[in-house]
Structures are given as structure tokens and as C-alpha cells.
Amino acid sequence: MALVYSTDGGRMCPHCRQPLAACRCAEAARKAVRETVRGGGQVRVSRERGGRGGKTVTLVRGLALDADALAALGKRLRAACGAGGAAKDGVLEIQGDHVERVLALLAQEGHAARRSGG
Ligand SMILES: [Zn+2]
Structure with missing residues (x-):
């Protein structure tokens, strides 16, 4: 054979x-x-307090992007805000209160984002 x-x-x-x-x-x-x-299909930007320290973070939810594009966008947002952060489970986190700036940047990139919560 x-x-x-x-x-x-x-x-x-x-x-x-x-x-x-x-x-x-x-x-x-x-x-x-x-x-x-x-x-x-709605991008939401919210300001929340997380963890024991109660530090304020800005969260972006609902972005219809794959992991690579999400990470790249997170990097641009953090650079523009001069802050650290992370991308996890489809949610972008930027340390500090940057809701206004993030909303403006998302709009510039063509994402129809809205503020949610406080
Ligand atoms: Zn494959």
C-alpha cells in the first residue's frame, strides 16, 4: 500500500x-x-467607580469591533486622554473621568456614542 x-x-x-x-x-x-x-447596536459611554479604591473609570460599551480593532481604538482613546486603561470582554476602560472627551473622539471616528448613567 x-x-x-x-x-x-x-x-x-x-x-x-x-x-x-x-x-x-x-x-x-x-x-x-x-x-x-x-x-x-448602541455605543454607551459611562463613568463609574470601580474597585475598593473607588477610582473613577470611563467605560465604553457596545462597540461593534473585533478584538484587534477594539484594542487599537482603546489605545487611541487612552493616548488622547493621557490615561491608562484596558480592553476586556468587549468593554473599553479608561482610567479617570474622560466621558466628554471619549464621546467627542468616538464621534470623530464615526461611532454614534451616547452617555449612559451618571
Ligand atoms: Zn481561522
Whole structure:
């Protein structure tokens, strides 16, 4: 019995390293966006106090972006606010009270953002 080397693998996805035919990355990204849109499709910016120290943070929710785009946007917002922060579970966090500035920056980038809460 001869060994047969398959060449069916074809191109591989750089993200999940599966053959493109088996890759679900694009599907997962579309699903994430659909779920965000179903959640109102509305970007909300709020100021909250978090943690034991009660430090004020500015949170941005509802951005219909994939993880890379969300991280990049978070980086721009933090740079513009001169503050630290993080991106977690689709929510951007910027340390300090920067609601007004973040709303203005999001508008500039084409996101229809609204203030929520206090
Ligand atoms: Zn993939």
C-alpha cells in the first residue's frame, strides 16, 4: 500500500492555524458583531467607580469591533486622554473621568456614542 501525501490542506488561517476550509474565525467575528447589534447596536459611554479604591473609570460599551480593532481604538482613546486603561470582554476602560472627551473622539471616528448613567 503506497503512502499518499495529501495536498488538500491548501492555505492555512494565520489565526487558528486550520486549513481555510475549516476556519471559523470570520464566522466568529461576524457572530460577535451580530450579537453586539442585537444588544442595541448602541455605543454607551459611562463613568463609574470601580474597585475598593473607588477610582473613577470611563467605560465604553457596545462597540461593534473585533478584538484587534477594539484594542487599537482603546489605545487611541487612552493616548488622547493621557490615561491608562484596558480592553476586556468587549468593554473599553479608561482610567479617570474622560466621558466628554471619549464621546467627542468616538464621534470623530464615526461611532454614534451616547452617555449612559451618571
Ligand atoms: Zn481561522
